[in-house]
Amino acid sequence: MNAERGPAEPGHGLRPAPDRSRALPKVIGFIGYSNTGKTTLIEKLIPLLRARGLRVSAIKHAHHGFDMDRPGKDSYRYREAGAGQVLIATQQRWALLTETPQAPATLDELLAQLAPCDLVIVEGFKSEGRIPRIEVRRTTNTEPPIFPNDPNVVAVAADHAVDTELPLLDLNDPTKIAAFIVELLKLP
Secondary structure (H helix, E strand, O other), rough: OEEEEEEOOOOOOOOOOOOOOOOEEEEEEEEOOOOOOOOHHHHHHHHHHHHHOOOOOEEEOOOOOOOOOOOOOHHHHHHHHOOEEEEEEOOOOOOEEEEOOHHHHHHHHHHOOOOOOOEEEEEEEEOOOOOOEEEOOOOOOOOOOOOOOOOOEEEEEEEOOOOOOOEEOOOOOOHHHHHHHHHOOOOO
């Protein structure tokens, strides 16, 4: 049950918030303004963490609406007809499309949807959830820093010197950032 929203409503399509009796994966978030390199950094971190034997999953928050389905395809037609969930499967992968008309899914609800893993990397969701986050900054940033306004920021990854009391990670050294995450979250 989600403390803020209660159990998933009928037709909402998502399971209730995570069952805390199940071993939950460790979670690390990456936040920052557009075009700071969050996705590129995560793309480099995933194989480094997998090379350590970790099972890694990812969740990305899209600020703008997106649709991985296309008009005319059967799955799109099912959703247009009113199906709350449509599962698309091929030999290589499957995807579950879930409509959330009552309210956007919370990070906890989304985490509950993932198969068991060792680590979930979350991009975005900077105003939700109490997960440790790494703020990504570039010299081209003109926006104010997110830390100290977000107490969940545990480090800053930047391509330049930053005046911060937090650990400063070199944005261009994903190997050291991966080691920082392993140590921070006490991963195997």
